[in-house]
Amino acid sequence: MASRPKLSGIQRQVLALYRGFLRTARQKAPEERHRIEAVVSVEFRENARNVDRRNFVYIEYLLRRGKRQLEQLKNPDITGLSTLEVNK
């Protein structure tokens, strides 16, 4: 097994947030679970590609936003989420 790279604190936070979303998705209905996982993984991968890894201010802002969205998703009354593309 290849040696795992040492993750920085902020990388661990991002991964913990991702894990939180996947765990919360497990609590919802099966079709919604797939949609949530798709939306969340797309968002995380896009940001991982586009955001400069040294731009801590923006990453921390995205983390705070993600944590708030995760708290909302954890609410049992919320059944799912969806996204909307706005073309300017």
Add this chain to the structure above:
Amino acid sequence: MLRRTLPALRSVKDGVGGAARQAVKGEAQHFPSLRGHPAARANAREAAEGQARLAAAEEEEERRRGGRPAPAAAAATVKEFQVYRWNPDSPGRPFLQSYFVDLAACGPMVLDVLVKIKSEHDSTLAFRRSCREGICGSCSMSIDGVNTVACLKPVDTDTSRASMITPLPHMYVVKDLVVDLTNFYQQYKSIEPWLKTKRPPPPASAEEAGARGTARGEHRQSPAQRKKLDGLYECILCACCSTACPSYWWNSEEFLGPAALLHAYRWVSDSRDDYGEERVQALAEGWDKMYRCRMIKSCTATCPKSLDPSAAISAMKALHQLRKAA
């Protein structure tokens, strides 16, 4: 055009006019709120004086011009405002952007200036606002280094100095002047700001039950007991005091902050609430929740509603110590 000369501030409330007082027949003594809070009257005086100074400067400028037609924006009444800007979507660090506003064509308060900037100069400026009368607590921000609500802060009409408008200090910024207050609200929620009783209310008398359709009565309170809540219930949760407290800056997770503690004391001193002792115990148990207050009194100095959170916190500390001794 606004009438900006200094209005006559002497009124019935100042004790002028015996005839007027006779007409009121001493009712004002039973309603102290009609007399007006001294801090509110001082604020109004400051706003009126500022506007009068502005009118004087405008007249001075016109006299110097010798009656010639005025240029587009009269230089005497234009003031520079340096506003904190940061957009999470665009790269780069936060910066102060300067806007030049003609105070003669704008309302007297800082919120009027911000609305004018947003509507005429730059619509991308983000700030919270709602009631424009100092009761909702949305527009709280740091104006010239002092935390207040923008709708109650008169503009300093000295046009030679720039005014600096920044978001509440030591708070995560969402965009421009909007800050993240979720931690603040969680702390308010954690003190359980609702009535908790051990007994049901006393049953209503027969006629009350008939009128209301139920035998369940009310939790009654005498005027003396209600007076204990004055100075505590008026808090609008604007977060000005908590964000002015250095102890809250360094420990915002553990320390509840003056606003939440003021509300905790409001529930402790409410005679209808039966869990006063337990509330104080809960606050004092976690050493950080209340005892991180170091009597800095920055909260009292900055409160836009002229409340006294530090006195409330001292009172609660005293209550806890006395109950421990008893």
